[in-house]
Amino acid sequence: MSSTQQYLLDAYRARSLGEPVPPAPGTHDWRVVRERRSRPARHGLRDVLGRWRRRPT
16 A cells, blocks of 8 residues: 555544544655754764663663
8 A cells, every 4th residue: 555545544534533633754854854954963973972872781
């Protein structure tokens, strides 16, 4: 089942139950991309090793 078909099924169910319709697929994609670009990148080796060291054993 494609994402469009799933959305149509969910929208139909929501309307029949009187609930709010979910957002269409891809509605918030640009917001997510913008948020990821604004965050500082923390993928350095030091960060990974630090997280690995702090793991509970």
